[in-house]
Amino acid sequence: MIPASNISGLDSPDFLIEETSFDRASIATNGCKFMIGNGRMGVRGTLEEFSKEQLAACTLAGVYDQLPGKWREPVNAPNPFYVRAFHEGVLLSAESLQPVSHRQWIDMRTARHGRETVFRLDGGLEVSIKAVRFLSAAETHAGVMRYSIEASRDCELVIEAGIDGDVWDLNGPHLGDFAASEQDGVLVLGARTHEQGRALAVGVAYEETLPAGNTRPAEIAARATSITRRVTVRARAGAAYSFSGYISFFCDTENAAARVVECCRGSLATGCDAMFAAHCDVWDGRWRRSDVEIDGDPGAQLALRHGIYQLLIVAPSHTDRVSIPARGLSGQVYKGGVFWDTEIFMLPFFTHTQPETARRLLSYRSHTLDGARRKAADLGFRGAFYAWESQETGDDACTYFNVTDVFTGRPLRTYFRDKQVHVSADVAVAIWNYYRQTGDTEFIVEGGAEVILECARFFLSRACIDPDTGRHEIRDVVGPDEYHERVDNNAFTNAMVAATLRIAIDTLELMRNHDARALATLVARLDYANDARRLGEMAARLYRPSPSPDSGVIEQFDGYHRMEDASLVEVTKRVIQPSEYWGATHGVAANTKIIKQADVVLMLHLFRDEFSEDVKRANWEYYEPRTEHGSSLSPCVYALVAADIGKTDWAYRYFLKTATIDLTGDSKQYVGPLYIGGTHPAANGGAWMAAVLGFGGLRVCDGFVRLDPVLPEGWESLAFSFCARGDWFRARITRGGISVTADAANRAGVEFRFAGGAGAVCAPGATLSTDVLS
């Protein structure tokens, strides 16, 4: 892949997402679909003239603020991509003036956003605006925009460009103490957060690249929450007026304004093309590792790429102190909280294609371990109970009243925070899976082990013992299916807890072999000797609901089978208000068998070696019609298990539902009166999993790699790269067979098993093929 030669060029249609008309109703969806980002900041795909009313947002990763009595949530920085053009006092906005032509796009290969819009004004004057922008992947404090305006006949245009600090907030305003200035040709807007007084500054320096006509001297206007530069252009017919904007943002840095000025000046000196080239270099490397190529299904190809793109723009490359929130960097929804989404739905993608990022995401959990300890202690338990909605400290941003009742306007007591204990198991299992697939023993030693042991310890104290049988149980929990609260022995949760206990035992063993002294130090520091002895007993005695001898169905939790077996259609009919919550003890689903999302079926995916195909089929078929998919995490799981049991058509349907989520905007937008729109990185990760782990059948096992592919109808080939325990491979699956090519730099040969067949070793630089597929 060769990147576009310059910031405005477009040469990769396979990576292009575009809209070719303007629809006011799509503003929010497009804000998500056309996002750009560099892990440090996300910029919603809104037009340059848009502001908070159109949900414009530059969301900062890992910067949170809380106003008294309101929800704690990420901070949206002042928007430095803000440009408004006027003709005779009329704002040229796609929202207020229906454009005669309009195109909005992202080039995913280079992570650029662009738009071209033509407005027709009174008297037939046509004015066209073109703009492109990116947030640098090479210098993550910087971004560049390019703006160009042209009129169909001579006229005077006013261009107001600058930094808009009047930002969109759900529970704001989060910024105060605004300070606007021009320093060394750079517009700077500084501000502070309310809760912690965290200083941030945003800057932009403009460079005219194509001055047209007579331009009156720029006027700088510093207002309460903005600073802009106003230029009046005597435009000549057909001659564009263009400028570049070099933007920068800093937070939590001493003298952030000075750093911003320095960064903008540096970008100016580097110049747009060089900035862009460095940015493209990074993205080229990313795609080389992470792209998945599908031949024969352009729609699926584009959707899957979009998902991968969305993951890559929000993943942190600059720090291991943040992780990926459930709505990425697309705004403040879900409080910018990091959920189990990252570990269970996104991490496989990163582990297999960007392992350094996977390590960073898991390091975030290691850094927030004390928050998880505080939460456990606060609830009377030992060990680490990770936050349901984790922010920078690991303390839980999820409130005990997280949903508002639409009928009374009252907050509903929900149990996401205190009962969804599987989150600690999700973290432990994810760390162990990362370790097994990367061989990164250092990460275990340097922090992973402590997290695993503390999570296991939490379950030692969270369990209870049935006095009649001595059976250990996990009661009073919420499983992935949040519509059923406070249940006992959720099959998924118990399976995850059992895994955590085994992993803790394996971790102790690993450390013993690897660095016995480090282990001794850790055990002493954690006072873990006694708990270490208890792990095996609890693992042996922990109850796990098993498949019914008759039907093979695993009961989701004790008593699930007593719930009303109303159909999804019937339950949907009972809904009185479209946005009412289906759970929370009395919701329409709460006392039926209708579940929010994959629960038992997720267990079948995560522990797929433990269950027979018959059991997987029985449970998939039982739970599938009873699943509302009220969570974007659900369809990919049904796709994965469907692929596993040979239901390729169903797998494809669910894959497509997952992969298109941020293209169609077809997802739940409200729970009660609460806006929950935004991007869906977990579904994006799920789309990758469905494609590579599901259809590709990739499994990195201990000592070998499996590929058991099934191709959906119409797919001619599926190709992807992946990393297995530090070595890189590229797989290509066609209807004729499988081939795997090992990177020449690999350290040694790796055994592959194709489609259930015997193993063969793929040496560095070699290609291994099979034609067993029909």
Add this chain to the structure above:
Amino acid sequence: MIPASNISGLDSPDFLIEETSFDRASIATNGCKFMIGNGRMGVRGTLEEFSKEQLAACTLAGVYDQLPGKWREPVNAPNPFYVRAFHEGVLLSAESLQPVSHRQWIDMRTARHGRETVFRLDGGLEVSIKAVRFLSAAETHAGVMRYSIEASRDCELVIEAGIDGDVWDLNGPHLGDFAASEQDGVLVLGARTHEQGRALAVGVAYEETLPAGNTRPAEIAARATSITRRVTVRARAGAAYSFSGYISFFCDTENAAARVVECCRGSLATGCDAMFAAHCDVWDGRWRRSDVEIDGDPGAQLALRHGIYQLLIVAPSHTDRVSIPARGLSGQVYKGGVFWDTEIFMLPFFTHTQPETARRLLSYRSHTLDGARRKAADLGFRGAFYAWESQETGDDACTYFNVTDVFTGRPLRTYFRDKQVHVSADVAVAIWNYYRQTGDTEFIVEGGAEVILECARFFLSRACIDPDTGRHEIRDVVGPDEYHERVDNNAFTNAMVAATLRIAIDTLELMRNHDARALATLVARLDYANDARRLGEMAARLYRPSPSPDSGVIEQFDGYHRMEDASLVEVTKRVIQPSEYWGATHGVAANTKIIKQADVVLMLHLFRDEFSEDVKRANWEYYEPRTEHGSSLSPCVYALVAADIGKTDWAYRYFLKTATIDLTGDSKQYVGPLYIGGTHPAANGGAWMAAVLGFGGLRVCDGFVRLDPVLPEGWESLAFSFCARGDWFRARITRGGISVTADAANRAGVEFRFAGGAGAVCAPGATLSTDVLS
């Protein structure tokens, strides 16, 4: 006390409850206030011309029916006290014609209902109606009424009297297959219940006692659900036309109609005066044992007597297969269910004054043990989990959705049925208290022991063990305060469970000493040897929340102190609809510290020897302002503990609130859209407890009896009879001292301890006095 010389006479104003005007709004309240009953049937205090619209009801004890999809509830029998008088086609009804004078009364001493009403019709004609009725306490299948009508000038009156089968039903109709007939001068209406086809028949035979003027021959009219006898009277000015009605009812008897005819004929032969005399004999005996005399406070005196009366009219004397429902026999409210109300709130009254009845009530639990076993097994436990709302089989009539949401009209999942486990402990503790206070070892051997052991076994299986500490806990329960659902370690529940375990151990010991062979047989039959060994361990390890070292306050359940500490005023302000339910996870109280009823404070009463006065005071003062008293069970408990800690003014206030409940009608009438009005026997029992156990300070202990009285301001004396381990005493407390007189028939002297002083023995027939009181 000498009973009234005849059915119409009134000579005991101290036992008279009356209303001297008619108010349509009081019809429902008066229906409860003026009830009569004989344990087999309750007849609401409605006027003779009233029917189902005015909530007339003859509620049968222990006869239940259920229509598909509706609640199972008691059957209201056809009403044989039905009389309507017409003048020129106008019905003489207090509801439709405002009477010129009206009086309604009950004479509690003889359990009679009466009314006198004068109507003024067009042209100044005045017609007066007098009626009296009772349900025989001597022959519980029989009742008698006396009806008299008189006009101020000559006129024609039509009297339609008979049996009204078009009865008031909440979830009916429960009766079908009506068969109306006249047999041997007796009007008979037979019917069958729907669910089980239980046959019942109601009859009435009339006897004219004062025929006035020319009476046209009676016409019998048998309609679909009624049979009446129509008499046209040419009334002469000032001359009464009167008749007696001899009623009878049978259920579940072969040939019920024939039995009814036989009974009515027998009553006719016996005659009204003899019937009444036999009835009064029984009531005379009841009052001799159960009356409590208060000098100096006529209002309190009358209210307390009314409570005692209400208990005596609903208590079964004919069978040990029924107990007293939570709303007595005042209708179908609460499904006619027997709650813990009986054991904890009513039983002390019966144990101390009508021990045969107490035994009957507890035998009901023994007879319904299998229902309790079924319930435990159904929920996955062993032993006996008694029904929250128990009917004739002991199966639980309480539904899982027992309250309807007023905002959505949807059923709310409530946890009364499956989580209010204390009911099994209530039964066990009540049996043991009965045994300790009566010495009735036979009852233990003949059934009580089995109940106790099975209840203890339930808790052995219902507990869970904390794996960190080995502590036994009772998690996921609802305590008496039903506004807080699914809590862990409710202090009251854990205390009751601990008591049950100790009682089970004591029961085994008692039986071992009393009848080792019976014990061996029982243990073998119940396969109890292993459980018997486990009782002590669980009793030793069971967690009981203890008073805070700082404040002395006992936390009601784990996490109660984290609830919002909103005031009752504030929480009340949040109510949107007056009848909305305050509990059920999201109700206005559910997440605050506001509690429905005495919970910790009830524990302080039941286990008053275990807690210091400081702890009792701290908890009373802490919980009192946080208690809504949304249950009629609550105020008496606050009265009892207030008396215990010397807050006599508060005790009096709460006593009066309890004692007047069925006089004022001042209680909750609706939960959601559900009518819950009716009588309140638990509060009636609570009023007796507050008076005798609270102010009287009576405690029958092992080996001695204590009297630690405190008299409310204005009370000159308090006198009551009581039974202690089979011997009878009369106590009289004045401001000057205490005196106790032992019945001459007592078997031996009994030690008394007055006001904390040393003991003295009261020999049979002797009187013991002290003047220690100020």
